[in-house]
Amino acid sequence: MQFKEIIGQDDVKQHLLQTVAENRVSHAQLFLSPAGSGAVPLAIAYAQYINCEQKTAEDSCGECTSCRKYERLIHPDLHFSYPFFASKDVKIATDVLEEWRNMVLENAYFDLDVWRSKLSADNKQANINIAEAHDIIKKLSYKAFEADTKVLIMWLPEFLDREGNALLKIIEEPPAKTLFILIAQNQEQILSTILSRTQIVKIPKLADEVVKQYLVEKANLSEHQAAEYSFLADGNLIEANALLAxxxxxxxxxxxxxxxxxxxxxxxxxxxxxxxxxxxxxxxxxxxxxxxxxxxxxxxxxxxxxxxxxxxxxxxxxxxxxxxxxxxxxxxxxxxxxxxxxxxxxxxxxxxxxxxxxxxxxxxxxxxxxxxxxxxxxxxx
Known part of the structure; x- marks a missing residue:
């Protein structure tokens, strides 16, 4: 995923590009944003840019071996963690990795309700359990297979219970060339021990004009209808897509x-x-x-x-x-x-x-x- 594919958020894109250009990429970053603002595609585009073999000042090339694997979310040094519904067959996040990849590739703007609809949730509560924490430590302890930097993108760390403290050491003292990107919506629900070890990147909700333009271009809506949908969506592209549906x-x-x-x-x-x-x-x-x-x-x-x-x-x-x-x-x-x-x-x-x-x-x-x-x-x- 490239920065140019992401809707709006020009200031955030420029900030992320600048951290790479100035060689000051913090090893643990917290992307704090409201739902539907584009934090997930921003995190993926950022990771792709960092590992791009032919990056420019504005974006990754989209053509090198690393970029092509990132585009399909199959790069061996790109890891994901997210809430899931544990069961007899689902112990850790990689057990539903295929469902995750398909959802993100279909539309990188989603919320927990969309993710739940892709899984067999029954009446279970989503969480990121201790087995998942141990699996993260195991994966990141290996040397990078291909990329210069290993990346773990964790969506909704709010679902880490006390077991999340198992990750403190590796977040504070990670193996060389390891990047953690946590994507959260509610800062107050994150373990304080983890929050204190991250650098916060605030991602604002999308401007109404940005959502309006997206609706005009994507759905060929009239200016009048797009303005009404944008007002209803209130900067949330998930809501905007739901209105289109x-x-x-x-x-x-x-x-x-x-x-x-x-x-x-x-x-x-x-x-x-x-x-x-x-x-x-x-x-x-x-x-x-x-x-x-x-x-x-x-x-x-x-x-x-x-x-x-x-x-x-x-x-x-x-x-x-x-x-x-x-x-x-x-x-x-x-x-x-x-x-x-x-x-x-x-x-x-x-x-x-x-x-x-x-x-x-x-x-x-x-x-x-x-x-x-x-x-x-x-x-x-």
Whole structure:
């Protein structure tokens, strides 16, 4: 994988290239990033660049023997570790290496749910166990087969339990020419003993404009539709691809009309909308509710006088401004709370007709009659 194949993250790419050019590659690095930002492809491209036989100042060559093996993830000095679901036949990560390679080669932007779908997980909990830690030590104790530098890429070290302390010595004093790249999403869940031995590389979420451009080029979406998908994805390319995989409704139009129905107390119209929403399918229903939550949060920014921070597409921004004229912060917070509960229940297969009708009536109570959940400490005029 080459840097040029990775979406966005130009500043991070430049930083990684510079560490190689200046010969200051830290032997243990922690790529800290939100899901869907491209940390896994960045780590692979970085490792490929380090071991490329004909690298340029901007990228690996993609043609030498090392690069060709890296492109297929079969280089003998490239090792992976990741959470897996231990069973009678699966003791360590290499027991499901083929599934891992196929998933990464298919799409290097994935999360634990995608990885779980590739395995026989049953009801087991994913982890990186002590047997895996010992296998890592064993593999890295060997001399490099071909490359100048052996590389271990560990995805989600948060799943290392106390057994991860077995890796402390080899991380702190690794064999010569050994590189550890840990890819994490939650710094607080990593063993402090491991965290203290790594150099952190922060990878930000993708900019909305980057995701939008990706959607326009990959899926031939219109600028309008790509902007809406980008807003929903919020810098997460996994979410953006999920939106592409499903037929998404006109979320902006439906949601603003839903609020208008509640404000006007148009119960018959809301009942008709319930029938429509129930026909969308669970994923589209979740996307719709998620859009509503994000939209209301942007309305909250407008009400707070922070319009400069609003990232709604222009056509949606006008709608948000109009709705903000009849809402206030307590109402917005109460609406968001109702929608978050609705999203939770949709994920758990609630009956959509009952759910959307109930939420519709709750919207009427909150918007029309200013009936707020208990504990709200605001006074309405």
């Amino acid at each position: 499903d037929q998404v409704n006109n979320n902006a139009g439906y949601f603003s009309e839903w609020l208008r129905m509640a404000y006007s107390n148009r119960v018959p119209d809301m009942m008709a909308f319930t029938e429509t929403a129930a026909s969308w399918g669970r994923e589209n229903q979740k996307n719709y509710i998620k859009y509503g939550i994000n939209f209301l949060r942007e309305c909250g920014l407008i009400l707070s006088g922070a319009e400069a921070l609003v990232k709604l597409p222009p056509q949606h921004l006008e709608v948000a401004k109009k709705l903000s004229g009849v809402l206030n912060m307590p109402v917005v917070e109460a609406l968001i709370n109702e929608l978050e509960k609705a999203h939770y229940h949709i994920e758990r297969n609630a009956n959509p007709k009952i759910l959307f009708l109930d939420v519709s009536l709750q919207l009427v109570k909150i918007i029309k009659f200013k009936t707020l959940p208990k504990g709200t400490q605001y006074i309405y005029t």
